[in-house]
Each structure stands twice: as structure tokens, then as C-alpha cells.
Amino acid sequence: MTTTELSDLERHFERTIEHDLRVEPRDWVPDEYRATLIRQIAQHAHSEIIGMQPEGNWITRAPSLRRKAILLAKVQDEAGHGLYLYSAAETLGADRGELTQRLISGKQKYSSIFNYPTLTFADVGVIGWLVDGAAICNQVPLCRCSYGPYARAMIRICKEESFHQRQGYELLMTMMRGTKAQRQMVQDATDRWWWPSLMMFGPPDGDSPNTAQSMAWKVKRHTNDELRQRFVDMTVPQAEALGVTLPDADLAWNQERASYDFGEIDWSEFKQVLRGNGPCSAQRVAHRKRAHDEGAWVREAAAAHARKHREAVAVA
Ligand SMILES: [Fe+2]
Numbered sequence: 085m086t087t088t089e090l091s092d093l094e095r096h097f098e099r100t101i102e103h104d105l106r107v108e109p110r111d112w113v114p115d116e117y118r119a120t121l122i123r124q125i126a127q128h129a130h131s132e133i134i135g136m137q138p139e140g141n142w143i144t145r146a147p148s149l150r151r152k153a154i155l156l157a158k159v160q161d162e163a164g165h166g167l168y169l170y171s172a173a174e175t176l177g178a179d180r181g182e183l184t185q186r187l188i189s190g191k192q193k194y195s196s197i198f199n200y201p202t203l204t205f206a207d208v209g210v211i212g213w214l215v216d217g218a219a220i221c222n223q224v225p226l227c228r229c230s231y232g233p234y235a236r237a238m239i240r241i242c243k244e245e246s247f248h249q250r251q252g253y254e255l256l257m258t259m260m261r262g263t264k265a266q267r268q269m270v271q272d273a274t275d276r277w278w279w280p281s282l283m284m285f286g287p288p289d290g291d292s293p294n295t296a297q298s299m300a301w302k303v304k305r306h307t308n309d310e311l312r313q314r315f316v317d318m319t320v321p322q323a324e325a326l327g328v329t330l331p332d333a334d335l336a337w338n339q340e341r342a343s344y345d346f347g348e349i350d351w352s353e354f355k356q357v358l359r360g361n362g363p364c365s366a367q368r369v370a371h372r373k374r375a376h377d378e379g380a381w382v383r384e385a386a387a388a389h390a391r392k393h394r395e396a397v398a399v400a
């Protein structure tokens with residue numbers, strides 16, 4: 085490619101971003117844009133897939149048929165989200181098998197939140213309310229991401245996330261109308277999940293070196309701290325309506341900022357979990373690896389079938 089051709093392509097890419105149009109798989113993109121998106125979409129896909137485990141743990145022990153049906157549907161949705169996202173990564177030239185390999189070898193990360201245990205059924209409700217709630221805050225702006233396949237996948241994913249959030253909140257409302265022990269379970273789960281939920285937005289802006297470039301490419305539309313603040317402001321009134329206390333003595337309405345102030349996040353815990361030292365990190369990855377190994381025969385059978393089909397078509 086000549087230098088003029090390359091600069092034409094670069095200009096076209098920049099114009100696409102500038103005019104808020106979508107970049108599509110056939111378009112030329114800078115190598116760093118491609119690498120950044122593959123990394124982000126893969127981490128997102130891994131999070132959806134690993135995220136099935138904490139709640140999947142409760143499917144067989146759901147307290148009623150209705151709760152089991154809801155939970156099963158939700159966990160299946162997460163599998164679907166993972167699959168859309170791996171497909172979006174493939175449009176950038178990534179290989180799905182390789183991405184899975186990177187996940188189970190610990191080379192690629194997933195959201196730190198899924199490394200915490202689910203101790204009671206109230207955790208299912210609190211995950212829907214807080215974890216899916218935080219995911220919505222993070223993901224709604226991604227529906228306007230500059231990369232078309234990712235943005236379009238996010239539209240459907242966000243619709244399903246909003247069902248996840250509501251089923252969680254409805255479960256908690258029901259438990260709060262129940263016995264004292266049930267109300268305590270909800271409070272205990274809220275205490276355990278609140279801070280890890282705030283960590284889901286990633287490190288503070290001052291400590292997030294890639295944010296500026298991602299914002300310039302319109303992959304990211306808001307900084308980590310902006311999204312975290314939005315989540316806190318949205319969630320405090322929900323906690324009040326529910327009748328639970330958020331475990332933060334510094335949480336207070338700030339009239340001037342028209343937002344809630346909140347306490348300091350324990351970033352050392354976040355870093356520990358990201359390094360793979362979360363309470364369930366080893367278990368989550370080992371479980372994913374086992375599922376992948378046990379599924380080898382399915383992949384082989386599908387590949388053999390596809391080969392036979394191709395040969396039959398070639399003969400005909
Ligand atoms: Fe999801």
C-alpha cells in the first residue's frame with residue numbers, strides 16, 4: 085500500500101469517528117483500534133460466560149419453580165451475551181478458540197465481580213439489582229460505540245440486562261416483605277456486594293491510562309468515575325425504597341454537586357482480585373476449563389459434520 089493510499093484510509097477512519105458514524109468489519113482501522121476492541125470485547129464476553137457461575141450455583145436450589153424458571157432464563161441470557169460478543173470479536177479477526185484459551189490460561193481477564201461467592205439465595209437478588217444494574221450503567225453508552233457490531237450487540241444485551249435487574253429487585257422486594265431472617269439475608273448480601281459493584285467500573289480516572297484514547301475513538305463515552313457516580317445516584321433511592329442500608333458511612337447527598345458523595349473504595353482489594361487472588365478466582369477458571377475440555381467431543385463432531393457437508397456439496 086502506498087503512503088497516499090494509507091493516509092486516505094486513515095482520513096476515512098477519522099471522518100467516520102468524527103461524524104459519529106459506525107466503523108464496520110470491512111473498513112480499514114488502525115492496528116491499535118483493532119487490538120483495543122478485541123481486548124475489550126473479549127474481556128466482556130469472558131465476563132458474561134464466567135458470570136453464569138455464581139448464579140448457576142443456585143439453579144438447583146431455587147426456592148420455587150417460578151424462581152428457578154426466572155434464574156434459568158437469566159443464566160441462559162448470559163450465555164447468549166457471551167456468544168454475541170465472541171462473534172463481534174470474530175468480525176475483527178479474532179479466533180474464538182484462541183480467546184477461550186487466553187481465558188482459561190489466565191492471560192485474559194474478566195470482570196472482578198464474578199470472583200466473589202454467592203452464599204445465600206438473597207445473593208441472586210442482589211446480583212440482579214447491583215451487578216446487572218452496574219452492567220447497565222456501563223453498557224448503555226456502549227450502544228453508541230463507534231464499532232458497529234459491538235454497538236448493535238449491546239442494544240439487545242441491554243434490553244435483557246434490564247430484565248435481569250428487575251427480576252433481582254423484585255426478588256429482594258419479596259424477601260423484604262417476608263420474615264426477619266429473610267430481611268437479614270438481603271442486608272447481608274447487600275453489605276457483601278456493594279463495594280465490589282462499585283469496583284466494576286474500573287480504576288479511578290487518574291489511574292486509567294487507556295481511557296483518553298478509548299474516548300477519542302468513541303469506544304468509551306464516559307469515564308469510569310462518571311459512570312460510577314451515575315450508578316451511585318441511581319441506586320441510593322432504590323436502596324431506600326427497598327429498606328436496606330448501603331454499607332458506607334460517608335454516603336451523603338451533596339447539594340452543590342446534585343449527586344451523592346461516597347466513601348473511599350479499597351483499591352488494594354480490587355488489585356488483588358484482578359491479579360487472580362479473589363475468593364473464587366481459581367474455582368471459576370478451573371470450572372470453565374473443565375467445561376471446555378468436556379466439550380471437546382462436541383466441537384470435534386461439529387467440525388467433522390461441517391467437513392462432510394462441504395465434501396458432499398463439492399461432489400454434487
Ligand atoms: Fe449479560
Ligand SMILES: [Fe+2]
Pocket residue numbers: 162216219244245248
Ligand atoms: Fe445480566
